[in-house]
Amino acid sequence: MMLALAGFQLAFALLGTALTFPTIETKKGLLSFPVLQKRSQSVNLRKRDNVVALGNVSTLTYLIRLEIGTPPQPVEVVLDTGSFELWVDPTCATAATQGQEEKCNASGRYVPGQSSTYVDKGAKQYIGYGKGGAEISYAADSILVPGSNSQPLRNVVFGVGVDTTELAWGVGGIGHGNGFNLHYNNLIDELHAQGITQSKAFSIALGGQYSETGGAIIFGGVDTKKFGGKLHKFDNMPPQIEGSKEGPWRYWVQMKSVGITTPNKVVATYEYSTMPALLDTGSTWSYLPQHIFDSLQDDFNATLSEDGSLEVPCSIVDQPGTVDFTFGDLTIQVPYSEFISQLEPGYCALGVLPRKGSYDRAVLGDSFLRSAYVIFDQTNQHLYMASYHDCGTNEQILSGEVGAALNLTGQCHSGHHLFASIPMCWIIVPAAFVLWVLVLFL
Template sequence: MFEVQLANRSDVAYYAQLNIGSPAQPVYVQLDTGSFELWVNPTCTTLDPSDQEFCNAVGFYNATKSSTAVNLQSNKTLNYGIGSANITYFKDSIALPGAASAMSAVQFGVATSSRSQFSGILGIGYGLGLTTRYPNFVDELASQNQTKVKAYSVALGSKDEGEGTIVFGGVDTSKFAGRLATLPIVPAADSPDGVPRYWISMNNMSVTPPSGSRKMYPNSSMDVFLDTGSTLTLLPQSICDQLGADFGSSGLDESGFYPVDCSLADLSGTVDFDFDGVQIKVPYNEFIRQSSGSFGQESCVLGITPSESFTLLGDTFMRSAYAVFDLETNAIHMQQYTNCGSTPAAIASAADLTTLEGKCSTQRTMVPGTGSASEPSPTDSSSPATGTGSSSSSSGTDPASTEPAAASGGNSGSSSAAGLRRCSPAALAVAMVVLLALI
């Protein structure tokens, strides 16, 4: 079991540290549950100056400086919703921060060139036999006995906390209350795109304004997949338009966003996502994206974009959920995110996930006007935490400590053996490019 800190870059992307090679070379990669492969070494020189600063801070892998590196002499192009990477496959040792020993001969890509990518990407979707012809990172963790089960849990943390964690092979019961709801992953053959992803069935959506009068959205029952690699949430146009109207937006602007009054982020309303056995309530301040222009003018948009062909729940949803991705029983175990400390523990069996009890006695309640949350109480002696910090040690430069103007070009993008990921229609591409310029 390994708990790894996730560095949050401007609420747009989340990064984990890997130590690659012998001796170890620290490299940060974007965490992406929507893709399947690991690659490193983005091309920084073609980016804007502020983006180059961030790109150069993530760290680079030099195979010639590793005694355990093996060039497989095999090339591939990974296409993303935004950008791409041309890679050569290598095998080398890889260790997570704090690991007593490294995994050996792990296959990954080393980019020879990339387009619109500000870091490498750690794809932690399905792997061998489903989307890749080799064991991917999650496969290797289990097969090399780094974890007892092929599962991991994700807590991106709130905007105010500014960081998150991923626990490979374990669960942090101080990040939720009650029991986790078990949601079967929709089989690829029955999914919207026919690709093995973390598709789950959503029953409906609604909004609960500060007045408490909940409004349900018709036709909001659909399959969605959970994607930490997407900044925004993609929903059908009709639902996006209704949400925009309910937040007082005049509609999509020329950049593909729904502009809203920034004062709404201070209110205590929520956007609610209902699944079998659990409702995830996303506070207004997490659902609204805020940014400052070049003259210090604040502007705000909803954290959604319309898509008729693809629906996914990105970071604007994921920050409010605690999700365990269980690749052994093909299920997502989910509950409302909260934070009453840090008690990560290994999972001995996937069956244990259905009986775990969260240590937090109450779920997260947003405080109007502050954008912060009231602290829930732990039900045992675990100490309250101010953030979602990791117990893992971290060396090298934290890329989130630099504040460039743009975010990871890997957002909303992933590749699979089936080809180009279809979660990013033209409107999203335009919207994301503008968003990156605003942050």
């Protein structure tokens, strides 16, 4: 989620924070649990008789579940590498669509008065995002960590929504915290400070659009059965200049080019596509400069819709083409089936919007990240990437010497990604039918 404003001057004492999912076991040195997928079956782009801009709509959102307070109160927040603070309890009535409002109401609420360990920190802050914003009141409370023998971390600082706009969920920001953007420990800081992880590094596999099980996040670890080939190391670029002000620390990586491989294997690379790119799980869409947006529109013969999307025939979703993003000598090829989303029945759009402003910067959201496996390393300010595939689970601890991850090789072959992006029922049902026919007639 593209963060615009944050509480840089808040100075709280060292406090802990963590996330929980009740069925997960942890290994000493890492914390691993699923990323939840919440899908809007129909975006219903009109609310209160107004056309809702596509940038304010999430067709597929990736969430993590927390249990806060005593007794624990379950809530869900967006998994967001584009911001760095945790807050809960959005104002559901202001969500962009009716469907998002309903999902917001069903995502759980934290009620401070129902927790015996709640502490009011006496501070408020406004946080602005690429879409909407939140006024939050800071609190401290317990948050349970899975695998910690039911002993919660104490006095965790986080925000409780006072008034929010255009946001259907709270936000679990996992960007750079204390010493970078904040004067108190955020999630990544506390997981390390409390000894749950051996490094301030984590890895994310979002999973495909149609994956039955979704993805996974591993704090302090990596899964060698979620990518293929070697990991490629990149510098986490420092804050990028936006106008006359230096922005906050984020996960910026130097992108070499953007291009396309058509279903008939014609390859094109777009001019002037070398630029810094922000890796942002909190953004459903990828934001590219207008000239690249225009090139994609031409190559897909797409129609610019009133909501800002590039509409394409849904029939091309299953064609074997890719949108290609190159970083150094690594190219992440995003299949059409992952880059194109069905917004409503019969209405499909490319997962890209034009980035406003005169600066050539890219924001690579979920439409890109579903096809990438990424390690975010705050210990050494590096990013590691490979193409995402799913061939099982093999988790490894990332110590303070995260550079050792370069010696890890992904155990998956290229074919796994194809099946990861297809609903399992599309595979299992035909296979079962073939087996039944063989048994019947042989």
